[in-house]
Amino acid sequence: MATGECVLYGAAASGSVAVEAALTLLGIPFRLIEGETWSSEAARACVEEQNAMRQVPTLILPDGEVLTESAAILIYLADANPAAKLAPALDDPKRAQFLRWMFFVSSAIYSLHWIKPDVGRIGAPQSARDDVVNAVHERIAFCWRAMDAQLAPAGYLLGDELTVLDLYVAVVSRFGPWRERFFAEAPKMAPVVRRVDEDPRLKELWERRLVADNSLRVQQVVLG
Template identity: 35%
Template sequence: MTYILYASEGTGSVVCEAVLALSGLPHRRVDVTILAPTGPDPELIQVNPLGQVPVLKLPHGEIMTESAAITLYLADLVPEKDLAPVPSNPLRARYLRWMAFLASAVYPSSLRKFYPERYTADPAGAEAVKDAAISRLTREFAVLAAGLGTSPYLLGTKMSAVDIYAAMLIGWEENQEGMRDVFPGLIQLAQRISSHPVLRPIWQRNALPL
């Protein structure tokens, strides 16, 4: 009955680790290396041929990849923990919108910024890929900040799993002071998550800003 999370410090597995911790579901973490010169951990390749984290192995053996799918799945498993609005809740639409936006727009822009060489066949083009990714990220964070408005959380006054996902991506920005100047609401949202008593140690271990 144990959920097994394949994780690596400082990566997108942190949101799944956080939701697992809040869920109270029995779980354990398997720490794997992803970017070693010798290639990803063979244990990871066995469950995800792309060599990426997070991966969640369900108690009945099913393998899940994709951070947003895992987050949505886990949060729905424990409705009593109030990590996600149930489908009949009008806030469900906003919850799904931001979850998909973070996973399909912001996260890939971060990846292009951190690993630009993967997104061009021209070694001289990596810098331009990175610059374009930074501009795109700024536009995407502006959309997110506008959606947040003056609320403490993306769904209003109550924290949900999508805030944890957002806080992870905000935390990956190296220039936190610059982010605070331009998007103070996003930094405040990230700080609400990083100061949560259950999430703080997870944030700390994953080298995310506190």
């Protein structure tokens, strides 16, 4: 990874906060371009210059290369900075499960939030929005439960080392159906998430960029 400042298109209380956390732990300087693309046409137009999907996070590397998709960005940052050990190495026995669960969180859980701002995206009438959102939350709860049943966390989800998977789950678990449901459905992962919440290197970031869960309930989450 080339040295220099990155540019991150992101928003508070969105998946881009996990990328901010990784950049913070890695000590990589970045300039944040703030924009709630789920509620602002101006923000969508701004992001569209770099990402045709008009979503955050979108990361511009120092050499100008564009990265999108939160899981891909997190894996890239970890792999590009192996000394930090934020991802299992390619020859590490934990690597396969790391990739499995990173993409599981992205595709099976985080992606479902795309439906909630506009249920017409899946052909449902707006009159059915409450039922659709409830069904989405039930599916997400099922997915957290399935993930929890198949993991054997130690200090962190994959063992004794903090990885970007821990950061990802710590952020995405704050979205619907909210943390109290996550803790109930994922009792093995719950202590890990609480540990990441309290990490002194990230505490200020979490407090500044992830609003209280009750406030998150009324926000729309943008996908990426």
